Amino acid sequence: MANQLDLDHCFDFVMKLTIESAKIIRNAIQGGKCIETKAGEWDLVTQYDKSVEEILISGLIKEFPTHKFIGEETVSKTNCLPNLTDDPTWIIDPIDGTTNFVHSFPHTCISIALAVNRQLEIGIVYNPVIEQMFTARRGCGAYLNGNPIKSSDISDLKQSLVCIEASYARIEEIRDEVMGRIEAFVSIAHGIRTLGSAALTLCYIAMGAADVYHTDNLSPWDVAAGTLIIREAGGTVIDTSGDKFNIMNPKVLAMGNKKLAPELVKLIRSADMKTQRKRINKNQSAISTNNNIIKHLATAD
Structure with missing residues (x-):
């Protein structure tokens, strides 16, 4: 089916549309925004996300x-x-890095990918x-501003x-796991950075500005374009x-050099096991404390 499509036309058309719609982001980055939340207080959306999409x-x-279309704001409605x-x-993320956008932090972008036969063919990530x-076509290389x-x-x-995306530690159910993995990376890596935009971070791995990116809890629109650009x-x-x-169902472990993969997977598994042991010890300690309280009350009676 990809051969039946005019992918050159698809690419040229969506590039023009991306540049045109990105004017909204550029013009609004310094202004006030009407902010709503979706999955939680950490998951923001503005009127501009909706307008761009x-x-x-x-x-x-x-x-x-x-x-067909898979757009972040369209999916959030249903x-x-x-x-x-x-x-x-x-696959569209109208503003990736919405929290950055809300705070006028300049790392925010539009992310668009085209998949045909479930295979990524076009990827565009634009920070206006x-x-x-950042652009990529399957089999044609990746580019930043044409280079x-x-x-x-x-x-x-x-x-x-x-x-690594640290902000997900705000979600109580996964906080221990996120913090455990951050601790593991901090203990061994040359340095740690958190950008606040999955799409841009993937592109920074692609351009060699960073070497590894890890985060779970993402959605297809966060990673589709960036995944093709990295590859x-x-x-x-x-x-x-x-x-x-x-x-x-993107659980991301991205790297510039695939030779890092075994060590990275092992590091994360080890961190998760350590977190699990801490959780078990914490629960056992709580049970022991409760038993002691019960014994004390029984003796008092």
């Missing part, structure tokens, strides 16, 4: 009426993630605030700059478990 989808529907089929499907346009980019070849984790830049994206990466 509406422009992108309406423009693409008009040009490609048979194509709270139902559609299946990725063989049909040409645009600092004018970074080829290549991922890092560093194969020693001790010499690696690692990006076309020579990097690798796998599942946190070490298995094949699933774009519809």
Whole structure:
């Protein structure tokens, strides 16, 4: 089906549409925003997220009426993630890094990918605030503002700059796991960075500005474009478990050099086991304390 599509036209059209809709982000970055929340207080959305997605989808529907769409704000309305089929499907994040956008922190972007036969064909990540346009076509390489980019070849984790998304530690149910993994990376990596935009962070791995990126708890629109850009830049994206990466259930372990994969998977597993042991010890301590209280009350009676 990909061969039946004019992918050159798809790419040229969506590039123009992306640049046009990004004017909204550029013009609004310093202004006030009407803020709402979705999954929690940490999951923000503004009127501009909705406006950008509406422009992108309406423009693409008009040009490609048979194509399908998976857009962040559209999905949030129904709270139902559609299946990725063989049909040409645009996967869209109108503003990735919305919290950054709300605070006028300049690392925010539009992320758009086109999948055909469930295979990523086009990836675009555009930060209009600092004018970074990352692009990729399958089999054609990756580019930043039209110049080829290549991922890092560093194969020693001790010499690696690692990006990890720390803000998910705000979610109580996964806080221990997130903090345990951060501690593991801090103890061994050359340095740690948190950017606040998954799409841009993936692109920074692609251009060799960082060596490793890890985070779970993402959605397809966060990673689709960036995944293709990394792969076309020579990097690798796998599942946190070490298995094949699933774009519809993305648990991201991205790296410039695939030789880092075994050590990274082992480090995360070890961190999770350590977290689990702490949780068990904590529960046993609580049970012991409760038993002591019960014994004390029984003796008092």
